[in-house]
Amino acid sequence: AQSVTQLGSHVSVSEGALVLLRCNYSSSVPPYLFWYVQYPNQGLQLLLKYTTGATLVKGINGFEAEFKKSETSFHLTKPSAHMSDAAEYFCAVKASSNTGKLIFGQGTTLQVKP
Amino acid sequence: GAGVSQSPSNKVTEKGKDVELRCDPISGHTALYWYRQSLGQGLEFLIYFQGNSAPDKSGLPSDRFSAERTGGSVSTLTIQRTQQEDSAVYLCASSPGGGWDTEAFFGQGTRLTVV
Numbered sequence: 387a388q389s390v391t392q393l394g395s396h397v398s399v400s401e402g403a404l405v406l407l408r409c410n411y412s413s414s415v416p417p418y419l420f421w422y423v424q425y426p427n428q429g430l431q432l433l434l435k436y437t438t439g440a441t442l443v444k445g446i447n448g449f450e451a452e453f454k455k456s457e458t459s460f461h462l463t464k465p466s467a468h469m470s471d472a473a474e475y476f477c478a479v480k481a482s483s484n485t486g487k488l489i490f491g492q493g494t495t496l497q498v499k500p
Numbered sequence: 501g502a503g504v505s506q507s508p509s510n511k512v513t514e515k516g517k518d519v520e521l522r523c524d525p526i527s528g529h530t531a532l533y534w535y536r537q538s539l540g541q542g543l544e545f546l547i548y549f550q551g552n553s554a555p556d557k558s559g560l561p562s563d564r565f566s567a568e569r570t571g572g573s574v575s576t577l578t579i580q581r582t583q584q585e586d587s588a589v590y591l592c593a594s595s596p597g598g599g600w601d602t603e604a605f606f607g608q609g610t611r612l613t614v615v
Contacts (some may be wrong), residue, residue: 418601429504429591429606437601476543485556486531486595486602490543 388413388479392491400499405449405464407494409477412458418480419460420488421451425473433475436460447471472498502526504607506592512613513582521577521610525594532575533595533604534567538588546590549575582614 393408411417418437422430434445441453451462460477474495478488505524513519525532534546536559548556549569560566564583569575579586589611593604 422606427608429608430593431606432603435601435603478543480601481545485548485550486597486599486604487533487545487548487556488535488543488604489545490535492542 388415388417388481388489390477390479390489390491392475392477392494394494395492396495396497398497398499399467401469402466405462405467405471405496407462407475407477407496409451409460409462409491410458411460411477411479413479417453417460419451419453420478420480421445421449421460421462422476422478423447423473424476424493430476433462467496467498469498469500472496504592504594504605506590506607506610508610509608510611510613512615515584515614516581518578518580519582519612521579521590521612523575523577523592523594523607525573525575525592526605527573529594529596529605530572531595531597531602531604532569533593534575534577535591535593536588537591537609541588543591546577579612582612584614587612587614 389412391410420435421433436453444450477491481489507522532549545559551572564580567577589609591609593606595602595604
């Protein structure tokens with residue numbers, strides 16, 4: 387069975403600082419991994435995804451994530467935080483090839499301080 | 501439409517009443533999902549539709565919850581005899597198919613408050 391753990395429910399960074407949001411997964415099959423962002427009172431928006439191929443994945447808004455099989459990790463990074471990055475971030479793994487349903491982590495709220 | 505549309509955006513209901521939540525997926529998307537987002541539980545899968553069939557209902561928390569999809573398009577999630585623990589944001593998502601690498605597009609959700 388697949389599962390996702392996001393380390394740190396709240397992360398606070400200063401504007402311009404590095405953003406690092408941690409995600410570890412457990413999967414009995416090669417994982418398909420996703421990061422979604424949720425702004426207040428909005429739905430989830432896909433930031434990036436890893437399926438196969440290159441392990442460093444670039445997404446929207448300057449975010450990227452690296453799939454590390456040996457560490458079962460898929461951490462999300464951004465070199466320089468903007469105030470507009472303040473949101474909740476969810477890491478997810480595809481649970482099944484038959485249904486495509488997602489198993490989500492608990493989420494990490496990113497606060498960006500001026 | 502351009503995106504996944506959910507209605508209503510907010511719903512306040514009295515304990516014991518039935519509620520219906522609606523989801524209009526992106527046109528042409530065959531797969532449709534319902535998730536629930538609540539404090540302390542995170543984002544939980546409820547049900548998956550492929551066309552009008554629901555091959556995976558494993559996330560429905562009780563028999564008070566049901567869902568249907570008609571015409572391979574609109575879906576309705578019904579909660580009977582609502583309880584306070586049903587208070588949550590209910591998110592709908594659709595995708596072109598149910599495969600490994602297909603992207604799910606989410607609606608803005610319906611915030612349900614049971615008082």
